[in-house]
Amino acid sequence: MTCHITDFIDMHCHILPGVDDGPADLAQSTTLAQIYTQAGIAAVVATPHFLPGTSWATPAATVHRLVDELQHHLNQLSIPLRVMAGMEIAFHRKLEQRLRAGDVLPLADSSYYLIEPAFQGDQGECVSLLTALQLDGFHFILAHPERIEGFQQSPHLLGQLAEQGVLLQVNTGSLLGRFGSTCHRIAAELKEQGHLHFLASDAHDAARRGPLTATDWQQILELPGGPELLHRCCQNSARLIFATDDQAPHDPSLFRNQQP
Numbered sequence: 001m002t003c004h005i006t007d008f009i010d011m012h013c014h015i016l017p018g019v020d021d022g023p024a025d026l027a028q029s030t031t032l033a034q035i036y037t038q039a040g041i042a043a044v045v046a047t048p049h050f051l052p053g054t055s056w057a058t059p060a061a062t063v064h065r066l067v068d069e070l071q072h073h074l075n076q077l078s079i080p081l082r083v084m085a086g087m088e089i090a091f092h093r094k095l096e097q098r099l100r101a102g103d104v105l106p107l108a109d110s111s112y113y114l115i116e117p118a119f120q121g122d123q124g125e126c127v128s129l130l131t132a133l134q135l136d137g138f139h140f141i142l143a144h145p146e147r148i149e150g151f152q153q154s155p156h157l158l159g160q161l162a163e164q165g166v167l168l169q170v171n172t173g174s175l176l177g178r179f180g181s182t183c184h185r186i187a188a189e190l191k192e193q194g195h196l197h198f199l200a201s202d203a204h205d206a207a208r209r210g211p212l213t214a215t216d217w218q219q220i221l222e223l224p225g226g227p228e229l230l231h232r233c234c235q236n237s238a239r240l241i242f243a244t245d246d247q248a249p250h251d252p253s254l255f256r257n258q259q260p
């Protein structure tokens with residue numbers, strides 16, 4: 001089983017300038033892009049926060065425009081990073097309405113939406129709505145559920161969601177123990193259960209919460225089951241982003257039971 005960092009696609013990062021708590025301007029976005037390419041990473045999905053009622057609710061058209069502008073800028077500088085459009089959509093009262101209206105973006109033109117559950121509180125409403133919307137044909141990835149209090153207290157809900165086809169994205173920092181012992185434990189459990197479908201950096205800046213580095217990659221490789229995990233995550237990203245419609249049936253087993 002061979003998997004290299006060049007196969008990795010960062011499915012969750014804040015690289016667009018001036019829209020959330022990520023880079024403040026194009027120069028900072030460019031610095032993040034350079035860190036990615038220095039590590040050998042060639043593609044990312046830009047996932048700015050979409051948090052209605054705040055200044056972090058960038059319209060879909062603006063996300064597309066900013067992705068195009070950043071891509072153009074990187075191309076001009078010969079920085080070989082492909083940037084695709086997405087959103088980290090906070091779970092909110094009008095989520096269903098906005099999904100049905102097409103006001104929020106899936107990841108990289110796939111049919112999967114990255115949902116960030118509320119950090120505090122019971123997750124019953126979130127689980128119920130996502131389950132109902134799945135039955136209507138929507139597909140979801142949960143952003144860093146290992147960091148969410150309600151799932152930390154009821155981790156069986158994550159197994160339940162995964163079994164019904166909600167995909168789970170864990171932060172690399174959680175898996176490497178940088179978000180505390182609880183996040184570390186939940187991330188490790190998801191890995192062992194085969195319910196860790198995507199690793200992502202959730203990068204915000206160059207210093208405090210940066211992109212995945214070659215050192216991070218090596219540390220994950222050295223974890224028990226690390227090579228298999230990275231292989232699966234890389235395959236899953238490629239499946240989600242590059243598969244044509246008839247190659248991407250929405251069978252959750254495809255994302256967890258893959259052969260090298």
Ligand SMILES: [Fe+2]
Pocket residue numbers: 012013014088202
């Ligand atoms: Fe994020």
